[in-house]
Structures are given as structure tokens and as C-alpha cells.
Amino acid sequence: MRALTWHGTHDVRVDTMPDPEIVNPRDAIIKVTSTAICGSDLHLYDGVIPGMLAGDILGHEFMGEVVDTGPKSTLKKGQRVVVPFTISCGSCFFCEKQQYSACDNSNPVDKQDLSEKLYGHAVSGLFGYSHLTGGYPGGQAEYVRVPYSDVGPIVVPDGLKDEKVLFLSDILPTGWMAADNAAIEPGDTVAVWGCGPVGLFAIQSALIMGAEQVIGIDHHPHRLELAANLGARTINFEATRVSEALMEMSGGLGPDAVIDAVGMESHGFAVDSLLDKAKQKVGVGADRAHALREAIMAVRKGGRVSIPGVYGGFLDKFPLGAMMEKGLQIRTGQTHVQRYTKDLLHKIGEGQIDTTFLISHRLPLEKGPEGYKNFHDNQNEWTKVVLKPGE
Amino acid sequence: MPRNGDWMRQAQNSFDHYLPDVRGIRSRSRRPETLIGAVGIGLAVGAVTYMAARLMSSSNPPSDSAPGRTARRGPWFGDYTVSGRSVTINRRRKDLFAFWRDFQNLPAFMENIKKVELKDDKTSVWTIAAPLGREVDVETKIVEERDGKLIAWRSVPGSDIDTEGRITFSDAPGRGTVVTAIVAYKPPMGELGRLIAKLFQREPEIQGRRELKRFKMLMETGEITTSNPQRQSA
Numbered sequence: 026m027r028a029l030t031w032h033g034t035h036d037v038r039v040d041t042m043p044d045p046e047i048v049n050p051r052d053a054i055i056k057v058t059s060t061a062i063c064g065s066d067l068h069l070y071d072g073v074i075p076g077m078l079a080g081d082i083l084g085h086e087f088m089g090e091v092v093d094t095g096p097k098s099t100l101k102k103g104q105r106v107v108v109p110f111t112i113s114c115g116s117c118f119f120c121e122k123q124q125y126s127a128c129d130n131s132n133p134v135d136k137q138d139l140s141e142k143l144y145g146h147a148v149s150g151l152f153g154y155s156h157l158t159g160g161y162p163g164g165q166a167e168y169v170r171v172p173y174s175d176v177g178p179i180v181v182p183d184g185l186k187d188e189k190v191l192f193l194s195d196i197l198p199t200g201w202m203a204a205d206n207a208a209i210e211p212g213d214t215v216a217v218w219g220c221g222p223v224g225l226f227a228i229q230s231a232l233i234m235g236a237e238q239v240i241g242i243d244h245h246p247h248r249l250e251l252a253a254n255l256g257a258r259t260i261n262f263e264a265t266r267v268s269e270a271l272m273e274m275s276g277g278l279g280p281d282a283v284i285d286a287v288g289m290e291s292h293g294f295a296v297d298s299l300l301d302k303a304k305q306k307v308g309v310g311a312d313r314a315h316a317l318r319e320a321i322m323a324v325r326k327g328g329r330v331s332i333p334g335v336y337g338g339f340l341d342k343f344p345l346g347a348m349m350e351k352g353l354q355i356r357t358g359q360t361h362v363q364r365y366t367k368d369l370l371h372k373i374g375e376g377q378i379d380t381t382f383l384i385s386h387r388l389p390l391e392k393g394p395e396g397y398k399n400f401h402d403n404q405n406e407w408t409k410v411v412l413k414p415g416e
Numbered sequence: 417m418p419r420n421g422d423w424m425r426q427a428q429n430s431f432d433h434y435l436p437d438v439r440g441i442r443s444r445s446r447r448p449e450t451l452i453g454a455v456g457i458g459l460a461v462g463a464v465t466y467m468a469a470r471l472m473s474s475s476n477p478p479s480d481s482a483p484g485r486t487a488r489r490g491p492w493f494g495d496y497t498v499s500g501r502s503v504t505i506n507r508r509r510k511d512l513f514a515f516w517r518d519f520q521n522l523p524a525f526m527e528n529i530k531k532v533e534l535k536d537d538k539t540s541v542w543t544i545a546a547p548l549g550r551e552v553d554v555e556t557k558i559v560e561e562r563d564g565k566l567i568a569w570r571s572v573p574g575s576d577i578d579t580e581g582r583i584t585f586s587d588a589p590g591r592g593t594v595v596t597a598i599v600a601y602k603p604p605m606g607e608l609g610r611l612i613a614k615l616f617q618r619e620p621e622i623q624g625r626r627e628l629k630r631f632k633m634l635m636e637t638g639e640i641t642t643s644n645p646q647r648q649s650a
Binding site: 045049051114137 | 506591592629636638639640642643645
């Protein structure tokens, strides 16, 4: 099969790889019909995520047709499914609590050592996202082996086109959980840092959840325009002093909840030798999490801080004093995708949520490297890239 | 130098010595699993309990209820290396016990055990992978068994490896079962053997941790997780 593979910083290629097979009883094989490049794939592209090996297949936002099933899979050949980026067994302590992204069993045993050292506990398995999270071949490929296929994939009706449902795999539930974690109440002002895909979906979700006003913060004019089209007010941080503007726009109170949909990516993650440092438990010099610091300073007393943005290491100059003295709550985590997919699919079907506005470019899988380069270099115009294998 | 088996007995005595204090924990503890853990672990890790006890004043009650194997000094006892780890498995205690008690199931989740041959209900021969492609046979005998709660085994004299181990099962209300496995062994060729084994990741500490996790996966999900996309390399 053809697949997009990682070979080093800013070096991804489309290679011919062996087709995946059913390995375990609960597996299914999916023939990918649509797959997207995620903002978090750019961390891999920039070479800042530890545990990548040359030849690893990327991609964790994908959907397609079931073409093979193991004896314990509940899927049927021919079904169209969207596959969550988080791999979850469905039966451990965490999965039973619907904390699917904390699944205890989905990261292979021999891959757990690194994150156990880095984070104190082994993280769960994710598709196409380094050997820290299991080393699973990802979905930017013609075929994918999907473990625990009775738990993760959600079957979608034929009437809904790929582009309407593809983002159930990650960014739509991630934006939704970001708003959910902000615990929005009527009358609330919610400020969202970053109007990329997750930020935009967080804005959309916060409005559905009843926020009085949502304020999107970015510097790309086109992305701010997309936020405004959703019904958000906007701040261009290149033109405006963000903290003062937020105070003025919230009646001098400050936002009730803040969402950091930026993460480590925009301001770097200083890490030539992250893997070694992690092993030594020394850590990571991620000293420019500007958005998160600004959000914590801006949020009102007793407010909520929601962090869907990806972080991987340690943070300097974290305003812990502001957290404590203002009595803030902080909620974060990889998305518990399976908790939200059914409800969000329903909302898409009802026309309450549209995700297609985000897609700026559609390319054949073979042009994947071009998609990465442009998504990385031209963020204003390239808001979301969907790749089509076999075209 | 303790003879084979002495450490467990000696440690047991030492543990008995501390039993009143452990009961003291019972009366203060609101969480039954704390006590079960304390007793289970205490019984199981006799050697390390003994060692930890020696580090404390014998006239005072212990001020540290952590299992002895987490002591900063150790874990060893004489020539024996002791390792142990607990895991919570979301299954009923008796199911887990039954699966483990059938030693022929062990190769399903213990990578290094190539096969287990039963000689009688208490005695079995384990064929274990050793570094550099070698295999060693260990004849083990069940020396203690409490239905649904505990299995302890020991290698018979003359085995290639001098080892003993215990696995305990205790209820974790609402969460399944806490399974604690403790293995003590005398490395072949002493310290050198241990270092060689570690280099090849067959050192019991690493092995034990990974095997317990594989046991958990198999019991909770019915399979052992792999990210390999092809069967032949699985």
C-alpha cells in the first residue's frame, strides 16, 4: 500500500509499505477514504516529539470502509466508520469511567517504559503519533489496522459525506471537550487562544453550550474571519493589547473561562535531545508557552482554564501564584473521543454542527508532503488539509 | 548466608513479629484495601519486610507503611534479588486466581517462559529463555496455596535457577483485584549474571513489570496489545 511516512524534521514522503493484517481478535482493517493533517502532526513534522523512527506512518484523523475483521470485532465488512485517534480497550478502570484517552491497555507493554519515566504513568496508545504512544502506524495511508475495533470506530450513515464526519476522529470532539472543560454557564465570556481547527471548533462548541460571548484570539486574518463567521468576537494580538482588550470586552471582570488551543507548537519546544532528556528525567525546556501564561493572567478570579493544546514536557515561569491566589480550576488532557462521538454525530446529522467550513485544501495522498509544507508555512490560507488515498 | 528458602521463613518470623502493628493499621484504616494490601504485601515480601524492619528501631512501631520492596536500600536479600510489583485488574479475584493457578497458561503472557510441563498438581517444569539464546529448565513446586488468594512456588534443589515467588490476589472494591507478584532469585553467575540479563532485558524487575501488565491486558481485553501491523512480526 501507499502511505505517508516520517523520515526526519520537515521530511515526510509517500512510500510503499506492507499492507496491514488482522493481528488480534478484536482488530479490523480499514480502507481509508479520507484522512486529514492535524495541527499536532506539525509537532512531528518539526521533529519535536520524542520517540519517532524513520519510516513511521503518520496520521490520526481518518475514516474509511471496513474491509476485514477479526473474530471479536463487532464491525462488518462494507461499513463506513470514523476512527478515534485515541485507542481504547473499553474494559479497564479508565475506559469504564469514560476516560478513554487514559486507557491502561492500549499502549503495548514494551512501549510503556518511556512515558512511565517521563510522566510517572504510561500513556495510552494513539494512531501515528510516535512510539511514546505505542508506535501505531497511522491513517495517512491506504489501509490501517485498527485494534479494539469494537470500542473505537463509529459507524456513519451513507447519507453523510466524508467531509461532514471526518473530524469526529479528533478535532471536533477535541474542541467540544475543550468547551466542556471550560464548564460554561449562561452569561459567560469565554476567550479562546488560537483560531486553528481546534480553537475554531472550541468556539463553535462554546456558543452551542450557551456562552454569552466567545472571543477568538489569533494573528492570521483569515482564521479570525472564520472565527467571526461562527459568531465569535475577535482579537488580533498583533494589533491589540490582549489582556486589556479582554478586560474591556468583559466589563472589567475578565473572561469566566479561557481555552488555550495553541499548545507548545507556536512558540517552540526546545528539544534537540528530548528523548535522552526524558530518559534522564531532566525534562524539556518549553519556556515559551506564552498563550497559556497570558490566559491564566487574563481569566477572572475563580475562573476556569481549559487546555486542549498539546504539551509534552516541562514549563518554566508558570504563573502558579495567579492560579492559587485567584482560585482557578484547570482541566486538560488528550480527548476522550469515544465519550463524545455519538452525540456529535447526532448534532452533525441534525445540521446543528457543520465542520466543512474549515477545509481549505483537498489533495491526493501522493501530494501529502506538499500538504504538510503548506499547512506548516502558510497557516493563514491553509486551515485544513484533507488527503484522499487512491486518487 | 541464608540457605535456599531461609529468607522467606526468616522474613515470615520477622513479619509475625510485626503483626500487632499491622492490626493496629486495621483499626485505624477506613479503607479495607489498605489493610489487605498491607497484610498481603507484608506476607509476600517477607525478605524485604525483614530488611526494612532491620532499618527501624525494633522497639517502636513502624512509621512507614510502604511495602519493603520500595525501600531506598535494596531490593536484595543475601544472594537473592527480590522484585515485586502490583497491578489492579478489572476482573474478579477468583477468575484471575484460576487462570494463574493453571501454570500452563503462563507462557500466554510471560514472554520468557517458553513452555510449562506439569509433573503433578504441585510440581511443574518451566522452560525459560535466558540471555544469548540459551534455555534453562526450572522445576518448581507449589509450597503454599490459599484458594483465590495466594500461590507461592519455589524451585527444587538442583534446578538451573534458584528462585521463589509469590502472587497474591486481593479485592479492590469497585475496581476489581489487586494482584501483587513478588519474585526472589539468585542470579546464575551472581552479579555478572544479573548484569548480563539486564542488558538483554531479561532481568526479573523488567520482566516482572511487563509480564504483570500483559497478564492485565489478557484478562481485561482478551488479547495482548501490539502495534505491529503484521502477524509474522507480532
